[in-house]
Amino acid sequence: MTIDEAQTRFESTAGESGDDVNDESLRLRVVEAVDVSDCVRGFRLAAEDGTALPAWEPGSHLDLVLPSGLIRQYSLCGDPADGSAYEIAVLREPESRGGSIELHASVQVGDVLVARDRRNHFELRPAPSYLFVAGGVGITPILPMIRAAADQGATWRLVYGGRSRSSMAFVERVTGFGAESVDIVAHDERGLPDLAAEVAATNPDALIYACGPEGLLRALEDVCAEAGRSSSLHFERFGASSEPVEAGDNTSFEVVLERTGTTVHVTEDVTILEAVRGVLPDAPASCEEGFCGTCETRVLGGVPEHRDSVLSDEEREANETMMICVGRSCTPRLILDL
Structure with a gap:
C-alpha cells in the first residue's frame, strides 16, 4: 500500500x-x-x-x-x-x-x-493527587500525564515496573520530573511492585492511572477492589480483557450504513465489521478484539451491545459510538455513520 x-x-x-x-x-x-x-x-x-x-x-x-x-x-x-x-x-x-x-x-x-x-479514551481527570502505575512500554501514555500533574501543582507518585532497567524506556525522563516521586522497580533487581502497599499509602482523594501488561492491570484491579478504590482506578489495556463471546450467545440483526445507503445483515456467526467489509472492504480496524479503538464508529440509531475494553461506563451508557469488531446490537436494527 x-x-x-x-x-x-x-x-x-x-x-x-x-x-x-x-x-x-x-x-x-x-x-x-x-x-x-x-x-x-x-x-x-x-x-x-x-x-x-x-x-x-x-x-x-x-x-x-x-x-x-x-x-x-x-x-x-x-x-x-x-x-x-x-x-x-x-x-x-x-x-x-x-x-x-x-x-x-x-x-x-x-x-x-x-x-x-x-x-483519547484515557483522559486525565482533575485531582489533587495521583498514583501512576506503569509496566514496560505502558510508560508512554503516563509520561504526559505526569507532566500535566506537575504543571497543575498536583502531588503525584509513579511506580514503574519492567523486566530490567535496560529494557525500561524513559527512566531518565521520568526521574527528571522529580526523582523523589518515582520508584523504578526492575524485576531482576526487586521483583514485582507492591501494589497493595502503594494503594494503601495513596491519599483517599487521589486518582490512580495505570497502563501495562494484563497481569499488572488485573492485579491492580483486585487491589483497588479490596481497598474500596475501584472508582479511583483508570487504565488502558494492551490487549482484550476477556474471552470473546461465543457465537451461540449472538443473535442476528440488520445494520444500516447511513452514508453508504446500504443495509447489511449480521448473522450470529459474523461480526458487524465482517458484514460491513462486504460493502466497505477498507473499513479501518486493527486488533479486532475490542481493545484498540481503531474501528470506533458513531451510532445514529438503535441500541448497541458493547463488548469492548475501550469505552468507559459513561460512554457505554451514552451509546454514541461503538467498536464494530466485537460489539453487536440489542435492537433488531442498528444505524451506523458509515
Missing part, C-alpha cells in the same frame, strides 16, 4: 469530526528515530508540510498506517505543548502481529506515514 492509497483509505471511511471519533488524516514525516531502551524505539513525527500539528491531551493515541498497510495504535508520549512533532515509542515484539517489527526494521528518518488524528 502506498502512502497516497493509505490516505485515500482513511478519507473514504471518515465521518464528521467529533469529540470521540476524529477521522482527519495526517501525513507525518519521521524526523527522529532513536532507541530509548534495549527493546523500545522512539520516533518523532512532524507534519510533512511543516505546519503545526493539532493539539492533543494526555492519554491520546494515534492510529498509524504503516508502509505495509497495517494499522496500529501508539500512545503520544511527548509534550502536549510541543506542536512541532508527535512522539511515540514502540516495543519490539517478535511474537507480535507485525507492526512493531516493521517500525523497528523498516521505518527510517525521512519516511512519511499516514495517521488518523489523535483519539
Whole structure:
C-alpha cells in the first residue's frame, strides 16, 4: 500500500469530526528515530508540510498506517505543548502481529506515514493527587500525564515496573520530573511492585492511572477492589480483557450504513465489521478484539451491545459510538455513520 492509497483509505471511511471519533488524516514525516531502551524505539513525527500539528491531551493515541498497510495504535508520549512533532515509542515484539517489527526494521528518518488524528479514551481527570502505575512500554501514555500533574501543582507518585532497567524506556525522563516521586522497580533487581502497599499509602482523594501488561492491570484491579478504590482506578489495556463471546450467545440483526445507503445483515456467526467489509472492504480496524479503538464508529440509531475494553461506563451508557469488531446490537436494527 502506498502512502497516497493509505490516505485515500482513511478519507473514504471518515465521518464528521467529533469529540470521540476524529477521522482527519495526517501525513507525518519521521524526523527522529532513536532507541530509548534495549527493546523500545522512539520516533518523532512532524507534519510533512511543516505546519503545526493539532493539539492533543494526555492519554491520546494515534492510529498509524504503516508502509505495509497495517494499522496500529501508539500512545503520544511527548509534550502536549510541543506542536512541532508527535512522539511515540514502540516495543519490539517478535511474537507480535507485525507492526512493531516493521517500525523497528523498516521505518527510517525521512519516511512519511499516514495517521488518523489523535483519539483519547484515557483522559486525565482533575485531582489533587495521583498514583501512576506503569509496566514496560505502558510508560508512554503516563509520561504526559505526569507532566500535566506537575504543571497543575498536583502531588503525584509513579511506580514503574519492567523486566530490567535496560529494557525500561524513559527512566531518565521520568526521574527528571522529580526523582523523589518515582520508584523504578526492575524485576531482576526487586521483583514485582507492591501494589497493595502503594494503594494503601495513596491519599483517599487521589486518582490512580495505570497502563501495562494484563497481569499488572488485573492485579491492580483486585487491589483497588479490596481497598474500596475501584472508582479511583483508570487504565488502558494492551490487549482484550476477556474471552470473546461465543457465537451461540449472538443473535442476528440488520445494520444500516447511513452514508453508504446500504443495509447489511449480521448473522450470529459474523461480526458487524465482517458484514460491513462486504460493502466497505477498507473499513479501518486493527486488533479486532475490542481493545484498540481503531474501528470506533458513531451510532445514529438503535441500541448497541458493547463488548469492548475501550469505552468507559459513561460512554457505554451514552451509546454514541461503538467498536464494530466485537460489539453487536440489542435492537433488531442498528444505524451506523458509515
